[in-house]
Amino acid sequence: MTTRAQILARQEMLTQRVAEVFDEFGGRAGAARIAEVLTSRGLPTNKQAVRLAMRKHGLRAARLPLPREELTERVIATFHTQRGEFGARRVAIELARDGVPVSEATVANILRERGLRAQHYRGPGTGPTQHGPVRLTSNPLQRVGAWALMVLAGVDDPGRGPESLTPAEVDTAVAVMSTDVADTADMQDTKAPGSFWLAASYLLWPNSPMNHAGRTKIPPAQRRQRIQRWRTYPTGSIGVPCSLCGLDACGWYGKVDIPLGAPIHHHNTTPPGHQGQPLCPGCLASLHALPYGCHISPTAYALHSWDDHFLRRAVTQQVGQTREQAQASGPLKAPGRGAREAAALGVIARHDQPFTSDVELIGFSNNNRDPYLRTWALAQPLAEWLRCTLRDPRSAATLDQLAHMIATPESNANTLAWLAFRAPDRILTAAAGRLGAIGLGNEIDARTTAELAGLCISLARVL
Ligand SMILES: [Zn+2]
Known part of the structure; x- marks a missing residue:
């Protein structure tokens, strides 16, 4: 026989558990969903009882951008499109780009329910790893760029290094760099105010859409489009490891992106059919960030050390100075x-x-x-x-x-x-x-x- 005290105790417990599940889902679960979860966890209940408990706690579920089933399908589709390399945060960013604003917590819950976990990037034969998209390699210029990425991503935590950068943080840094180079599209030539990156592009990224010979013959909007296309990184894998770090490469690259790297059609120095070097997005972003870690004059100068404490300090200072230099404009002086x-x-x-x-x-x-x-x-x-x-x-x-x-x-x-x-x-x-x-x-x-x-x-x- 159930006593009144037992009923009250059960109601109290239910109210408590409802609040816990509500928090666990980041406020995105409604009464029906919470009832379903609690029932599956051995506390059979229904939507009405949960709704009462929610009211008691003043809990109101945030609206989902799509009906739950449809949202689940979109989350899973985005996850699989990226071959399982994207975690909850990156999937949420991708969905937001597609016009479906959804929180990272909601995505994380959906992925957890379906037993899906991001594999992250893998090196050859290394199995699943926990690192992000950037690795420090044996290439000093890539290392300088990787530390510059940290600064461009706005990460100022002395306990962290470039390998801890999340895909979203790398995206932030890439967006900063992309804006800097795309903004040169509106400039007449290297004498225009604020044309630092345009002038530097001949030193850093020759043959790129920033300074291509036909540049002046096309309107600025089209120039901008071309630059942005150049700086949009492929998301898939080309099935070979990155030549610098061994992670999955996303494309073949040459001199336009790699300082002194041999491009596919550069003079006669590249063997016919040679496609350049395979790079992963992390190394590509690092090489694009390299100039920020350099003093730019008619020659670029970078300070490097295998002592990472020093490299962090040196690059951080230099990125600040280079960005100031870019603002100040003026010709590049030796x-x-x-x-x-x-x-x-x-x-x-x-x-x-x-x-x-x-x-x-x-x-x-x-x-x-x-x-x-x-x-x-x-x-x-x-x-x-x-x-x-x-x-x-x-x-x-x-x-x-x-x-x-x-x-x-x-x-x-x-x-x-x-x-x-x-x-x-x-x-x-x-x-x-x-x-x-x-x-x-x-x-x-x-x-x-x-x-x-x-x-x-x-x-x-x-x-
Ligand atoms: Zn790489």
Whole structure:
């Protein structure tokens, strides 16, 4: 026999469970759906009872954009269209693009009910993995681009790296880049205000729809369309692994997208029938983001290190500067001799952790007429010595004196920075010559001379 107390207790429990299921479905489940779920979980009930419980809690289900059955079908279709690589968030984005605004929670519930889980991208033979679309590879330029993607995606979490980027975050970064390049469609030429990316395109993306020879013969709207089409990434797989990271490639790419990569019809350097390099969307986005992590002049300069803490800092600073440069416009000017190296020492000085790897300065141009790639490396012990020296005000002042002492007319005070990346032992040779020339017996200079000599001895230990 059921007592009144038992009925009340059951009603109380039902009310509680209804609220839990309501929350679990992110407020998108109505009374009928909740009744169905509770019944399947061993608490038989009906729509009316659930509706009463919902009223008691003041719960009202948000409207679904489509009848539930139809929405379920759309979610499953979108999931399968992407070969199961899309998670709930990405499926929700795709549906919103198709005019069906639906929350990530609702999509997640539908996928869970149907036992569907995103497979994410797979490397060859690695099985299912949990990573997102971007991987850090052994290619320094791709690595710089991958870290630049983080900044463009607006991710500012020191605990995260590019491999943690979600598809939606990569989409955000790609949209920022696409807008920057598409906006050049309205510009007459590289002298127009704000034409930074148009001018830079000859250096970075020659033969692209941004600067194609027939550019001026077509109206701006059509130029924009062509640029946007170029920057719309294929979503399917071409059935081969990415040449950089091994994930599924989405297409074949060449010089237009890969700095110094051989394109299909570029001069006679590509074997007939060669289609370029297969790239995945993550590597393609990273290479498109690379210029943001570079100082852009008639040559692009990137600072790279296998020390990811440093690379994050260096790229983050550079992306900010490059975007400012893009706003300021003006012609691309070549930096003075040693200016890029001096700027690199500035970044090194601001780094607050010991270096675990060398620091490289990479200069490149993808220009049709004068393609160029060169790397200068600062060995880890020297990088760490410079970091420590520059962070201590007293030794930094002595180093500054040393820099002025060995300055040459070509690069002035940047001579030391220039030599540090090319021939650091010449810093010592030059210093020894100058120190010897300082007048002996000059009491004012004696202390300075001793400090300079001490600094040189400490430098000699790391060379
Ligand atoms: Zn890749």
